[in-house]
Amino acid sequence: LPRYFTSDETVARAGDRELRMRDLRSVVPQGLSGEDSAAFMRKYIDRWVVKQLKLKEAEVLFSSSADDIDRMVEEYRQALLIRKLDQFYVDERIDTTFTEEDIAAYYNAHKAEFKLDRPLVKGRIVRFPVNHRQSFKLRELVKASSTDRLQDLADICAKNDFELKEFAEWTPWSDFAANLPLRQGMASEQLIRPGEVQQLRDNESHYYFFVTEVAGSGQTAPLETRRATIRRILFNLRQAEVIRSHEEELVDAALAEGEAKIYGNRNN
Numbered sequence: 001l002p003r004y005f006t007s008d009e010t011v012a013r014a015g016d017r018e019l020r021m022r023d024l025r026s027v028v029p030q031g032l033s034g035e036d037s038a039a040f041m042r043k044y045i046d047r048w049v050v051k052q053l054k055l056k057e058a059e060v061l062f063s064s065s066a067d068d069i070d071r072m073v074e075e076y077r078q079a080l081l082i083r084k085l086d087q088f089y090v091d092e093r094i095d096t097t098f099t100e101e102d103i104a105a106y107y108n109a110h111k112a113e114f115k116l117d118r119p120l121v122k123g124r125i126v127r128f129p130v131n132h133r134q135s136f137k138l139r140e141l142v143k144a145s146s147t148d149r150l151q152d153l154a155d156i157c158a159k160n161d162f163e164l165k166e167f168a169e170w171t172p173w174s175d176f177a178a179n180l181p182l183r184q185g186m187a188s189e190q191l192i193r194p195g196e197v198q199q200l201r202d203n204e205s206h207y208y209f210f211v212t213e214v215a216g217s218g219q220t221a222p223l224e225t226r227r228a229t230i231r232r233i234l235f236n237l238r239q240a241e242v243i244r245s246h247e248e249e250l251v252d253a254a255l256a257e258g259e260a261k262i263y264g265n266r267n268n
Helices: 023-024 034-061 063-093 102-109 133-144 147-160 173-177 225-254
Strands: 008-013 017-020 120-129 163-172 197-201 205-215
Touching: 008 023, 017 023, 017 034, 023 034, 034 063, 034 133, 063 225, 102 120, 102 225, 120 133, 120 147, 120 197, 133 147, 133 197, 133 205, 147 163, 163 225, 173 205
Parallel strands: none
Antiparallel strands: 008 017, 120 163, 120 205, 197 205
């Protein structure tokens, strides 16, 4: 390294502030050496000089606001310390286990908060060539509910290289319908007919699709679609309870030990 990088001399000055080599060494990431280390140092020095000059200018321009800035800095420091304290007790005390009973109880008590703004469906789609001769068998299997019959459907599709898409989880109807050859401008929600095998086609393929379940717009969302949301809500509630409980303990202890006192009015 250059000689001035290996000494403890002043490597930069801006106004009345100096950057010394010992300060510079402390910020160099571990593992850097040679030219990489020197390049990092040079870049850091440039940024340090710019920072000090901007601070100096700000102090001059906003000298009349110094008290307000100091107050804001102190408020931020206090808020940061309190957040760290709250997080300490949350990490120490919170129970992050949520049973199915916990989740179901919250869901049942707050169903009005879980209204759907778009329909959800479960179902399946089969896409096959227009010249396939066993379409009647496919049509019957598409609406099957037993495991054996559904396996027959999967086997036929695999054997003939048909496209089979299963939507076993609740899926927005728009995502389901995106796999169908719908005409532009078509009101696709009219096709949501649970329990009925429907057919569409394009130039190359037939499509059989079958909706097994539907949850319409305005209805309460199925519990399984809100499970993750409810877990977050329950966590936030427990977190708030931990913080509130600690605050009460803190105040009670301080009052009992004379570390704090709340004064009443003259008549009380």
